[in-house]
Amino acid sequence: MAIERVAVIGAGQMGSGIAQVAAQAGLSVTLLDAVPGLSRKALEKLGGSLQRLVEKGKMTAEQRQGVLDRIQPADALEAAAGADLAVEAVVEKLEPKVEIFRKLDAMLPPHAILASNTSSISITQMAAATRRPDRFIGMHFMNPPPVMQLIEIIRGLQTGDETWRTVVELASKRFGKTVVTSRDVPGFIVNRVLIPLINEACFALQEGLATPEDIDTGVRLGLNHPMGPLTLADFIGLDTCLYIADVLHRELGEDKYRPAALLRQYVAAGWLGRKTGRGFHVYK
């Protein structure tokens, strides 16, 4: 099945990057967010960052304009009508996601595929809230989507073969990404491994093992990771990290996944990482 029109729901750090990837691949994109005006602001920000690519000679002015022209910002979910594929990228909580998918299911044409960018929530459970569980799939982009090479595809229990093939082809051929496929188990592949690492770094900090800088430098240079786990947590958003850790703990039922109290406290204090200027590190 050919995908030409994409709706991205949520214009935060992931949604705006996903819209950029799809528009750069030549697809027509509607980017929408429940906060009025936010998707328009995201598009303006994208215009600024693409302008810097033009100035560096990495993109022509025509290519930049083409990408921007292919993205329509919107505030109401109704703007998604007519999409061949809807990618949801809102807060990492089950209820708002299910609410959005119920509405999309009622509104989109029968052939349309529903995809969630969730980091940990069950694809099967979200799919069950719709009448098209065979056309429901997990499409987990990495942060930031235009830069990161991987897309993790998650097959729910009822995801159809054709849906899986269509999305794998879109991600690999049109987006030019590398694809891995995971079963629908909490955290899938990437966060099953990453979140316990980040959580362990939080426990280490909580125990006063070392400073945040030394924990990050130790892992970065000792394990040859491009960035330390606390810096990465700040990039992801500490709220998102906590939501994922809670899902792993609850769904896998093992004590080893319990989130560090310090992570919960930072989130309660509103220190969510780069997006709030303060997380495990301080950002100007």
Ligand code: NAD
């Ligand atoms: P974010 O907080 O930056 O953005 C979420 C956006 O969704 C916000 O702009 C918010 O206004 C909007 N929103 C909330 N409810 C909505 C609704 N009902 N309708 C429309 N818009 C709504 O969050 P993010 O970091 O972009 O994460 C979004 C999703 O992507 C989460 O499921 C997260 O787990 C997943 N994810 C995040 C990362 C990461 O590194 N941050 C990586 C991969 C996947």
